[in-house]
Amino acid sequence: MSTPAPTAAPQPFPAAGNISDADRENLRRNGVLLTSLEELYNWGRSNSIWPLQFGLACCAIEMIAAATARFDIARFGAEIFRPSPRQADLMIVSGTVTKKMIPQVVRLWNQMPEPKYCIAMGACAISGGPFKQGYNVLKGVDRFIPVDIYIPGCPPRPEALLNGLMQLQKKIRGEHLTGPDAAKHTRADAPSEYAVPTCGAHDIEPTHNPAVWTPPVPLGRLGKG
Amino acid sequence: MSPAAPTQAPAPFGAPSGPTVRTVTDAFHGDLLEVSMGPQHPSTHGVFRMDVTLDGEVIVKLKPVFGYLHRNHEKIAENTSYLASMPYTDRLDYLCSMSTNWAYALAVEKLAGQAVPDRAQYLRIILAELTRIVNHACLVGFLFNDLGTSFTPLLYAFREREKIIDLFEALSGSRMMCNYQRFGGCRIDPSPEWLAAASRLVDNFPRFLDEYERMLTGNEILLARTQGVGRLKAANAINAGITGPVLRAAGVNYDLRKVDAYGFYSRFDFRVPLGEHGDTYDRYMMRILEMRESVKILQQAFRDLPTGPIMDPKAKIRGFRPKAGEAYGRLESPKGELGFYLLSDGTPNPYRYRVRPPSLINLTLLEEMCLGHTVADAVVILGSIDIVLGEVDR
Numbered sequence: 319m320s321t322p323a324p325t326a327a328p329q330p331f332p333a334a335g336n337i338s339d340a341d342r343e344n345l346r347r348n349g350v351l352l353t354s355l356e357e358l359y360n361w362g363r364s365n366s367i368w369p370l371q372f373g374l375a376c377c378a379i380e381m382i383a384a385a386t387a388r389f390d391i392a393r394f395g396a397e398i399f400r401p402s403p404r405q406a407d408l409m410i411v412s413g414t415v416t417k418k419m420i421p422q423v424v425r426l427w428n429q430m431p432e433p434k435y436c437i438a439m440g441a442c443a444i445s446g447g448p449f450k451q452g453y454n455v456l457k458g459v460d461r462f463i464p465v466d467i468y469i470p471g472c473p474p475r476p477e478a479l480l481n482g483l484m485q486l487q488k489k490i491r492g493e494h495l496t497g498p499d500a501a502k503h504t505r506a507d508a509p510s511e512y513a514v515p516t517c518g519a520h521d522i523e524p525t526h527n528p529a530v531w532t533p534p535v536p537l538g539r540l541g542k543g
Numbered sequence: 544m545s546p547a548a549p550t551q552a553p554a555p556f557g558a559p560s561g562p563t564v565r566t567v568t569d570a571f572h573g574d575l576l577e578v579s580m581g582p583q584h585p586s587t588h589g590v591f592r593m594d595v596t597l598d599g600e601v602i603v604k605l606k607p608v609f610g611y612l613h614r615n616h617e618k619i620a621e622n623t624s625y626l627a628s629m630p631y632t633d634r635l636d637y638l639c640s641m642s643t644n645w646a647y648a649l650a651v652e653k654l655a656g657q658a659v660p661d662r663a664q665y666l667r668i669i670l671a672e673l674t675r676i677v678n679h680a681c682l683v684g685f686l687f688n689d690l691g692t693s694f695t696p697l698l699y700a701f702r703e704r705e706k707i708i709d710l711f712e713a714l715s716g717s718r719m720m721c722n723y724q725r726f727g728g729c730r731i732d733p734s735p736e737w738l739a740a741a742s743r744l745v746d747n748f749p750r751f752l753d754e755y756e757r758m759l760t761g762n763e764i765l766l767a768r769t770q771g772v773g774r775l776k777a778a779n780a781i782n783a784g785i786t787g788p789v790l791r792a793a794g795v796n797y798d799l800r801k802v803d804a805y806g807f808y809s810r811f812d813f814r815v816p817l818g819e820h821g822d823t824y825d826r827y828m829m830r831i832l833e834m835r836e837s838v839k840i841l842q843q844a845f846r847d848l849p850t851g852p853i854m855d856p857k858a859k860i861r862g863f864r865p866k867a868g869e870a871y872g873r874l875e876s877p878k879g880e881l882g883f884y885l886l887s888d889g890t891p892n893p894y895r896y897r898v899r900p901p902s903l904i905n906l907t908l909l910e911e912m913c914l915g916h917t918v919a920d921a922v923v924i925l926g927s928i929d930i931v932l933g934e935v936d937r
Binding site: 371372373374375376378379380382383385386387388399401403413414416418419422426448449451452453454455472473475 | 582583584585589590610611612613614615616618619622630631634637638694697698701702704705718719720932933
């Protein structure tokens with residue numbers, strides 16, 4: 319989809335004319351609902367995020383706990399855990415990703431339809447966590463797939479997962495459908511699939527995906543241009 | 544089970560049917576189908592994979608594939624001090640961190656020849672039995688998920704789990720990763736309020752079990768789906784080294800709490816439930832009955848809990864270096880015999896650190912249990928074995 323060159327300066331969000339939020343609120347109280355398509359679309363999407371039923375390790379138990387009666391992720395419209403990636407909007411990477419598992423994780427990510435989001439739940443998914451020194455442990459799932467929300471903890475409490483979900487909802491509500499800062503899934507040039515790594519002779523090949531992650535600059539070289 | 548050879552050449556598809564009655568298996572007799580279940584599958588309890596070969600819907604070959612969660616636990620433990628491995632043992636069997644802690648502490652105490660005060664022994668039994676209740680309640684919930692109840696029994700199980708997990712959190716500061724046991728005792732002495740709350744919870748627990756059983760045990764679908772499914776013969780189970788409720792469901796009276804009488808289990812009056820048929824239904828009942836026995840143990844422990852120190856005063860936390868030697872400590876975890884083998888060369892790190900994971904060894908006879916059953920039954924059989932991938936792959 320090619321976007322036409324913007325003739326005027328892009329409208330600030332929400333782009334519902336020149337009516338202020340206070341006026342809209344006043345109208346809403348009197349039974350008139352003013353909205354934009356973008357807002358309506360994002361409101362609907364953010365309140366029906368279907369996560370992929372995909373437990374990796376310890377954090378998966380807390381993910382299940384978040385779905386049960388006490389924490390009740392259904393309050394946020396995200397209780398429908400789909401076993402099939404084709405029906406899922408959100409991948410919660412809940413646990414340690416090993417080098418044997420990352421090809422499957424990337425493949426599942428590729429199979430999910432756009433728009434799709436990823437939450438890295440727990441220390442292991444963020445950076446390798448306590449198992450970072452292990453020879454078989456991937457040092458963060460963001461080396462291969464783009465992560466939207468990071469939830470620290472080992473494992474994070476279910477409340478932390480709910481907070482991460484609310485942050486993701488906030489992020490979705492702020493996405494634009496058109497314009498120069500349009501959301502990733504509306505742009506044809508943004509990749510939605512990545513190459514699946516393979517198990518090489520010594521390590522996974524490639525060791526990271528340059529499109530989403532670059533190694534940090536070694537500390538010694540900082541400040542030398 | 545090998546597919547029966549068709550007695551006559553099958554008629555081409557769509558040909559007018561003759562007088563002979565043909566079964567579906569005969570008419571569609573074709574190639575075997577290989578299916579890879581997992582590692583992302585809602586019923587494989589984590590990242591477990593089964594390569595099944597199917598004839599129609601019947602399993603003729605099954606190969607378990609694991610290693611998707613191999614987190615180098617043993618290698619990391621060989622490079623850190625003895626105490627620093629304690630939090631890693633939490634993450635072995637992440638549903639039962641208290642028992643896993645205890646198994647590791649047992650092995651190190653044996654290696655270093657440390658004594659444990661009476662109060663700590665009782666606290667360990669209290670926490671291990673609470674863990675057993677959590678594990679079995681959740682397992683039954685997951686088993687029913689595999690049977691297709693879509694979450695309802697699990698909601699009840701997790702309601703009870705949250706109550707016990709709250710106790711763990713109040714005591715140790717963490718819901719799941721308790722890191723509570725130490726070499727020569729326990730980390731924190733529970734307050735009288737904690738003990739009163741725990742005792743109240745245990746007294747109320749049989750009511751939950753009655754409610755749970757009223758819903759589940761006599762259920763017609765459960766009986767049809769589990770009785771006679773996944774039979775395990777006692778002799779084969781013994782040969783394969785299977786332990787825990789899976790072995791006892793086959794009728795073998797082997798419970799380390801009685802055999803080894805580690806800790807103070809010899810002071811407690813409880814019975815070991817045994818199954819008759821070794822099928823999935825017996826394995827389910829084993830869990831329910833063990834929860835009832837655990838309640839009995841807990842009530843006795845709360846009654847007899849002595850006062851006193853919770854740590855051996857001679858225990859050394861800093862600069863802990865056991866003498867050169869080896870030790871194997873084992874206990875009856877909710878899944879079976881969990882053992883830690885340690886080889887010390889006198890340095891602060893173990894020279895060799897090995898876990899005997901009950902989940903992994905109980906998986907060895909999965910193929911034998913599943914042969915001749917359908918894929919849907921294999922899922923239930925796997926659920927009844929009770930595996931945790933953190934422990935299988937380590």
